[in-house]
Amino acid sequence: MDKILEVKDLSKIYKSGSRDLEVLRNINFTVHQGDIVSIVGPSGSGKTTLLGLCAGLDAPSSGEVILHNQSIGGLSENDKAQLRNKYVGFVFQNFQLIPTLTAIENVMIPLELLGVKNAQSQCESLLDRVGLGDRMTHYPSQLSGGEQQRVSIARAFSNNPKILFADEPTGNLDDETGMKIEHLLFELNKEQGTTLVVVTHDLELANKTNRTIRLKGGQIILDQVQNVVNS
Amino acid sequence: MENFGYLLKTAFRDSRKNWSKLFLFMSSIVLGITALVAINSFNYNLVKDIDEQSKSLLGADLRVEGQSPLPAELHQVLDSLEGPKATQLELFSMALIPKTEETQFVRIRAIEGNYPFYGEILTQPKDAHREYKNKGAALVDDGLMFEHELEIGDSIKLGDFTVPISGRLMATFGTVSLGSGFAPSIYVPKDVLDKTNLVQPGSLVEYAYFKKVPEGVDTEEWEESYNRQKQFRDLNFRVTSLEDNRRQLNRGFSSLNSFLNLVALVSLILGCIGVASSVLIYVKSKIASIAVFRCLGMKGSQAFLIYFLQISILGFLAVLLGVILGSLMQIVLPAILKDILPYEVQLSISWKAIAQGLIMGSVMTSLFALIPLVGIRLISPLRTLRTSFDEDLKPKDPLKWGIYLLLLISMLLFLFSLTSSWITAAIFTVGLILSFALLYGVANLVMWMAKRFFPRKRSFVLRQGISNLFRPNNQTKTLMISIGLGTAILSTLFIIQGLILNNVGSMDAGSQPNTVLYGIKSDQVDDVLKITESHDMPVLQQVPIVTMRLAEWKGKTKKQWIADTLGRGQRWAANREARVSYRDTLNFDEKLIRGNFVGEVEQGDSIFISLDEGYADALNVDIGDEMVWNVQGAMLKTYVSSIREIDFRSMRTRFFILFPKGVLENAPQFHVVVSKSPNAQILGDYRREVVKKHPNVSVIDLGSILTTLNDILSKISYVIKFMAGFSILTGLIVLLSSLLLSKFQRIRESVLLRTLGAVRSQIYKINAVEYAILGGLSAFIGLFISIIGSYCIAKFELELAYNIQWLPLLGIFLFIIALTVFIGLWNSRDVVSKSPLEVLRREVA
Structure with missing residues (x-):
């Protein structure tokens, strides 16, 4: 299978006053197309930092990230933005919808940025698919947490991404709603054949992925391929 | 531009729920531009009408005037011009x-x-x-x-x-x-x-000669060729062509123009401060959304364009509305100003003022908005994962400094286009920069001191209020700069207005003389004094006046001086017919500033005279210099022994040139008597008796002059107040918008405190502490700037005596604090009266 994400000798050091704080140390792993990978670990282990670096949201202190065969270290901020726009999808713990745009307008953002002409109809069917066909013109503040996350998932899949990064996608939701969101995420992922990288605390969710990378103190302590319990 | 349509669409979509946030941003532009266009339209119409009407105002193509009949040789020169x-x-x-x-x-x-x-x-x-x-x-x-x-x-x-x-x-x-x-x-x-x-030696007669020339003859060219202007000027005649008259009229109204322009500019700058502060807070409220856009693949420049388009379009609409309202103001302004203008100003739309308003408004609004907007380019997409503070909005961006530079250049250019003076434009710009720097510095100092001397042992409410001054998301710099500059500009205008009115008012003191008799011949003096005393009126001043002309000074004749070096500004002093008095003491309204005053000389002694400071400066003479006077044919050599400063506001006769006693007693002279009548009835009887017995004597009722003057001045002050009202309104809107928008900064904190159990009074007190400190310090610094600013304007620009009315300033100080605290508390009313979730859903969304 083709490599979609390659992380080589990645380190990240934050300056805290006069002290250096090493958040990630010497991280190496590769993700292939179609993989479903979970990154787990206790708070402060560097999960979110790793996700940010993989998606080109932040720059590493050393090492290299190769996303869709492109080393993103040498790219400008604009080039990285374009790369994300074409190949990457995001789902966040706190949904991150634009409060001033309606549900459908939020979903359309990636396609409209790409300049796609019939974005509206594509996104309407996606919203239908996540069960929000009747809430398209509602603003985020008029939707519940679960509904907002469904809009966020629809937005994440709207540009047919090669890889989708999800940061604690069920972290802000109750168990029942969280379960529904998980199902939706895996179903859409399967339908579109996307690679999925999920950062989570939730071991149950991690068990549903076919590979788990465990972090502790900024280092990988376990990288394990597993049989998928529920796909 | 790639995807411009999408950016435009997103700009519109994103703005839909922000109309209320941007309403005050727009209203400050609308008011600023309305004032600018209204005032400029009026100015341009005034100038246009002066051009159109100057012919009928002069009544001829050329005018020659002087204080004596035109000599034959000049008649000849004038007759070389064809026409009646x-x-x-x-x-x-x-x-x-x-x-x-x-x-x-x-x-x-x-x-x-x-x-x-x-x-x-x-x-x-x-x-x-x-x-x-x-x-x-x-x-x-x-x-x-x-x-x-x-x-x-x-x-x-x-x-x-x-x-x-x-x-x-x-x-x-x-x-x-x-x-x-x-x-x-x-x-x-x-x-x-x-x-x-009535036409006798010593009477003040102005002789004017008018000429109408055939079509096509250029009087200005005629005046300038063959040294004609100089020939007239050398013999103390002024020549005015149609073009000169036009220029003089324009110059006459230029000070009114300058004042109105400055008021308009103040409105515009206040509006711009409102723009910058409201856009800054608006951008801050948009950071999360921008980070999401960036995360989803939007370029920094695209994100910037979305908000730039939003602000520019709304700004342009506001400018357009301001231009329309300003043009409509044309219906109101001439009605207010008509009494102080020599003719009726025609109502018409001034396209020049409209274009100026549109360009100036759009450019200034965009540039001021750009300062906070350019930071959008640098907002990191990482904010979607981590809530960081505003470190990526700090002004390290070189583009931001470029915009500051552009802003300064534009402001200088616009100021020049309004005032036609580079110096005024530069002083105003430097003043603004210094005020800005002072407020910025004090804001930083306040933040540092609040942190350094934090009252750890004080109550929670006080600690919370003070910590709001320096913790992340604080609004100390933004509010201090906008409130401080707003207060500074408004109170400067207020102080200057007070100074103008105060200087005028001091002319009308109750103890001033109110009756002046002039043209009294020497043999009439005793009888006039007798009549004065018979009406129980005091003789406050009785002065002899001898007319003479300056013939030579510092060893050169007047002709030589004029031919050599004498500039136009000095000519008045050399050419005027001098009305000279003689006495042995100085009056209370005169102050000796150099030399010794010589009150009396013996016959045959050198004659020592005293000169007014301005007169001496104009002729460049000083103590010890020789001056020769032509006293109706007889030459009199004198030496300058003292220089005086005269208070021209006193209603008494004043003399540039003062002779000692013992010289002019036998020269042909007339006398002036200054008195004071207790009421109009006695003055009427007195005037009748004087004029009946001595028809050549003029009795001037200063009371009626003062009434007329006060009437004119009250109209001018009404205009000043009317125009200043515009600025004050804009300033208040700016203060309101800065403060109202600041609520979005504090809402999350207040809701969180409320959720954690803070009671209504605690929330109010925390906000009151923060806003009272901000309001108090900003108003204090603003007033400090206005005192210095108004002193400079009064001293160097308007040349007014400076004094400050402390009580109104204290009033402004307290008003600004009260307003700041009131709006601060108003902002938190929702937080205390509604459920936290409801507030968050509505305000933050």
């Missing part, structure tokens, strides 16, 4: 109205020839101005006739001659009619004036 000629003699005198036995100080004009050649004297009956010369009759000011219940056919006595009235003068021709209130005009034929015997 006319002459006018003008003098001020007393008139006696036989019907009522009352007297009136009047301006008498005697015209020979068909002046005015352009425009006409408005009379009733209409053709009266054509017939009065043949009838040997007078045209009398309509107001005067009304006041004294005179009818056509009645008569009026001027000097020794009684003349019948043949028409009412409806409009004084060719002058700015400020003087008509206390000296109404009377037109008589020249031969009637001769019969009055």
Whole structure:
């Protein structure tokens, strides 16, 4: 299978006053197309930092990230933005919808940025698919947490991404709603054949992925391929 | 541009829920531009009308005037110009109205020839101005006739001659009619004036000669060629061509223009401060959304464009609305200003003012908005994963400094285009930068001190309020700069307005003399003094006046001086007919600033004279310099022994040149008596008796002059207040918008505290502490800036005596604090009255 994400000798050091704080140390792993990978670990282990670096949201202190065969270290901020726009999808713990745009307008953002002409109809069917066909013109503040996350998932899949990064996608939701969101995420992922990288605390969710990378103190302590319990 | 349509669409979509946040942003632009366009339109219309009407205001193509009849050689020069000629003699005198036995100080004009050649004297009956010369009759000011219940056919006595009235003068021709209130005009034929015997040596007669030239003859060119202008000037005659008149009129109104321009500019700058602070807070509220856009693949430049488009389009709409309202103001302004203008200003749309408003408004609004907007480019997409503070909005961006530079250049250019003075433009710009820097510095100091000397042992409420000043998301710098600059500009305007009105008011002190008699011959003095005393009126001043001309100084004749170095600004001092007095003491309104005052000299001694400071400066003479005077034919050598400063606000006679006693006693002279009448009745009786016995003596009622002056000044002050009102309104809107928008900064914190159990009074107190400190410090610094600023303007620009009314300033100080705290508390009213979730859903969404 083709490599979609390659992380080589990645380190990240934050300056805290006069002290250096090493958040990630010497991280190496590769993700292939179609993989479903979970990154787990206790708070402060560097999960979110790793996700940010993989998606080109932040720059590493050393090492290299190769996303869709492109080393993103040498790219400008604009080039990285374009790369994300074409190949990457995001789902966040706190949904991150634009409060001033309606549900459908939020979903359309990636396609409209790409300049796609019939974005509206594509996104309407996606919203239908996540069960929000009747809430398209509602603003985020008029939707519940679960509904907002469904809009966020629809937005994440709207540009047919090669890889989708999800940061604690069920972290802000109750168990029942969280379960529904998980199902939706895996179903859409399967339908579109996307690679999925999920950062989570939730071991149950991690068990549903076919590979788990465990972090502790900024280092990988376990990288394990597993049989998928529920796909 | 790639995807421009999408960016435009997103800009629109994103703005839909922000109309209320941007309403105040727009209103500050609307008010600023309304003031700018209204004032500029009026100015341009004024200038246009001056151009169109200057011909009929001059009444001729060329005017020559002086204080003596035109000598034959100059008549010859004037006659070299083709076309008809006319002459006018003008003098001020007393008139006696036989019907009522009352007297009136009047301006008498005697015209020979068909002046005015352009425009006409408005009379009733209409053709009266054509017939009065043949009838040997007078045209009398309509107001005067009304006041004294005179009818056509009645008569009026001027000097020794009684003349019948043949028409009412409806409009004084060719002058700015400020003087008509206390000296109404009377037109008589020249031969009637001769019969009055009012034209005598020492009487103040102005001689004017008018010329109408055939079409195509350029009077300005004529004036400038063959040294003609100089020939006239050397013999103390002024030549005014149509073009000169146009320039003079324009110059006359340029100070009114400058003041109005400055007011307009203040409004615009206040509006711009409002723009910058409201856009900054708006951008801060958008950071999370921008980070999401960036995360989803939007370029920094695209994110910037979305908000730039939003602000520019709304800003342009606001500018457009301001331009429309400003143009509509044309209906109001002329009505307010008509009484202080010499003619009616026509209502018309000024495209130049509209274009200026549109360009200036759009450029200034965009540039001020750009300062906070450019930071959008640098907002990191990482904010979607981590809530960081505003480190990526810090002004390290070189583009931001470029915009500051562009802003300064634009402001300088716009200021120059409004004031036509690079110095004024530069001073104003530097003043603004210094004020900005001072406020920025103090804001940083406040933050540092709040952190350094944090009252850890004080109550929670106080600690919370003070920590709001320096913790992340604080609004200390933004609010201090906008409130401080707003307060500074408004109170400067307030202080200056007060100074102007105060300087005017000091002329009208109750103890001032109110009656002046002049033109008294030496043999009439005793009788006039006797009449004065018989009416129980004090003789406050009795001064002899000798007229003379300056012939030589510092070893060179006047001709040599004029030929060599004397600049135009100095000529008045050399050419004027000097009215000189002599006495042995200084008056209370005079201050010796250099040398020794010599009060008396013995016959044969050197003659030591005292000069006014400004007069000495104009001629560049100082202590010890020699000056030779032509006293009606006799040459008199003198030496400057002292320089005086004269307070020109006192209502007494003042002399640039003062001789000692013992020199001029036997020279031909007339006298001036200054007195004070207790009431109008006694003054009326007194005037009648003086004029009846001594028709050549003029009795001037300063009380009525002061009333007229006060009337004019109250109209001017109304205009000042009206225009300043615009600025004050804009300033308040700016303060309101800064403060109201600041609520979005504090809402999350307040809701969280509320959720954690803070009671209403605690939330209010926390906000009150923060806003009271911000309001108090900003108002204090703002007032400090305004005191320095107004001092500089008063001292160097307006040359006014400076004093400060502390009480109103204290009022402004308390008002700003109260307003700041009130709006701060108003902002938190929702937090305390509604459920936290409801507030968050509505306000933060």
